[in-house]
Amino acid sequence: MLTKSQIKLIISLKQKKFRIQHQLFVVEGLKVVQEFLNSDYVLEDIFATDDHFSQYEQNLTRVDLKELSKISGFSTPNKVVATFKIPSPNSINWSSLVLALDGINDPGNLGTIIRLCDWFGIENLVCSEDTVDCYNPKVVQASMGSHTRVNITYIDLKTTLSSVSNCMGTFMDGVSIYEQELPKSGVIVLGNEANGISENIEALMHTRLSIPRFGKFKQTESLNVANAAAIILSEFKR
């Protein structure tokens, strides 16, 4: 049985200010909730329609489908909604390959990029403070559990990158990633969907990288940032 205050709390967590206030975020669906349960994330509450989660008895509220749909962000809720505590990020290993995002706005793009980091073994993702919140429910769903294997930190990108010795920015006019010797460590920077890397960050880049455009027309305006991330991470790791 769901209480009114539980419903109100969970719905409020769609908004960043309430996630910060309560230090909680929402995860939905059997598979993704299970990934968070198997990780270091700390469970707060779990609301489920079946007995699959009986081992979490202390935190478990059994609900029916009608109740679940009141707290779900899905049009067809998938058996479970859970809240987890927002963790403190771990320290960043700057001697590995780090991905930095400068002002990514779209939750689907950020979720996909987290999933790509997980696939390519990028353990540290740093985001400018104006990048969309990684605990936004759309980001959590798009990353499909990859949050649990990628250390995500929000930082003042300008100050932080000022002291990094190998910053590689991605631009339309950089050196081809296919022709450049790509290092095993350093920071790869991807910019905002519409405007690319901001000017004050651009000034800090040691290398300007680019994904060459093929085809006889060469009119495609740009690649989606998540696709650019996919191509660049593949090229660094191959």
Place this chain on the structure above:
Amino acid sequence: MLTKSQIKLIISLKQKKFRIQHQLFVVEGLKVVQEFLNSDYVLEDIFATDDHFSQYEQNLTRVDLKELSKISGFSTPNKVVATFKIPSPNSINWSSLVLALDGINDPGNLGTIIRLCDWFGIENLVCSEDTVDCYNPKVVQASMGSHTRVNITYIDLKTTLSSVSNCMGTFMDGVSIYEQELPKSGVIVLGNEANGISENIEALMHTRLSIPRFGKFKQTESLNVANAAAIILSEFKR
């Protein structure tokens, strides 16, 4: 001034059966409409709020923002909605590199893949008959005008691929794309978002390709199909 029958027609074109019946599809927004106008696509009607399109006088209906919002699929309409005739696909050049899609469902994924074909100079995209319609408005918007530079054909994939000499399917357990000599021609096949390549198509593959997973966890379930397309096309073209 918009007539009721114009409004009814344009709204009906969200549905495939009416697109087929009228042989028309909808394009929105200044930039994308301009790309279609500059191409071989044949304009039917154009509804615009400003004088930008006065050279298309014969097909032009001037509307106000309130009228535009009645026919727009956007929450904030961008100055213009146009309808174009659905063209007959051109013949396929099988001696080039062709991309084939087996049952892609998500309009955003198809739109992104069309944009990637354009970027990487893949001139022919063939789709199984159960792949989402490329004139679905969400596909048209996601491809951002790349339709005008990629020849898209819906075919019986099984029959067609039976007579192709070099079919390369993408699987979780194939040979690494980084270790395989990749040819300049042939057909690369990508499968459905949830189920991959269907069994009857899988049987026709000459090569099984795979994108290796890095990182110490190796639990990421799969890559989004548009990201997989990005990585694979980059690897073929580099």
